[in-house]
Amino acid sequence: MRKRTWGFIASGLLVSLLLAGVVSGFASADPDGLESALREGCTVDAEGAVTGGDCPAQREQEHEIGGPLADYGVTGIADDALATGLSGVVGVLLTFALAGGGFWLVRRRAGQQPTGDGDAAQSTSAAGVG
């Protein structure tokens, strides 16, 4: 693959790291649309735990794994923004490694004829744009 594409990938990864590592610290702390709808009818304390009433969220159970990065924090780091940023950086790198690595392993190798569906025949003609 061309060097220029790797340059683009590297820049995109840097942007993602900044978003997850720094900008995430400025995110809204309010529950999202799903969570807030599930809490409707219940009273909730400052920590987000259901304290009474009748709503779907009151049946929420513990997560099976949890782990040191649960809830986008880091066990042992009290500073919320720092912990969120660190776990975000880990998440971006891990996601890139898993997705990129997985896609790289199953990709169509150069010279390998695409098989299967009808649009495959056009694939070679589209390749030389970059």
Place this chain on the structure above:
Amino acid sequence: MENLAMHISNGIINGPVAAIFAVIALAAMALCVQRGRQHLDDRLAPMAGLVAAFIFAVQMINFPIFTAGVSGHLLGGALAALLVGPWVGALCVAVVLTVQALVFGDGGVAMLGLNITNLAIVGTAAAYLLIVALLRVLPRTPAGLAVTAFVSALVSVVAAALGFVLQYQLGGAVDLGDNIAGLAGTIAGTHLLIGIGEGLITAMTVLTVAKTRPDLVYALRARGPVASTPIPAVGGAR
């Protein structure tokens, strides 16, 4: 520590329904691998990895939606479909959800099939159908691409949210009775607002990529959704 969960948690939907959707999600992902492989070459594979990483990052950034006390965040289905196509795009979102469930305690592991069905399958499919339709009728300009991205992203968020409502009707842990309509209304309303944010982020991101590397935008490629028409020169071909 604030509760930062943003996907379906354990206990919200009952086990049997969650298991059925796990099977549906697994089958759909297998199909996506099979179909997506046709498109995954040396250029698309790392791009798809980047798309997944970017979606993970942006999902962390909850934005206010002008309804007191409620926030929204990117789901990413439309963005993935535009940049890497529907099959690989759905896989990107599924990888993000899997990492979030296994490593970040976000979304129950038992609920993963439900979350993948809503966000990766329903969200991406709804977006892609609209992308194909809109790119056919809209002018082949940056504005046309922006409108396509905005509308498909907005609708995909509402579609994904309604997927949850259906799942809740099938196996919600708390029987809401007639109140399921109230839940549906609340969820549709907030996700319409979240969809506006999703639309803005998606349009901005896709336009940026289209300006710098139009060849990396699946929706603009010759074998993308508009195979019979030439590649539009958004921001000038390179």
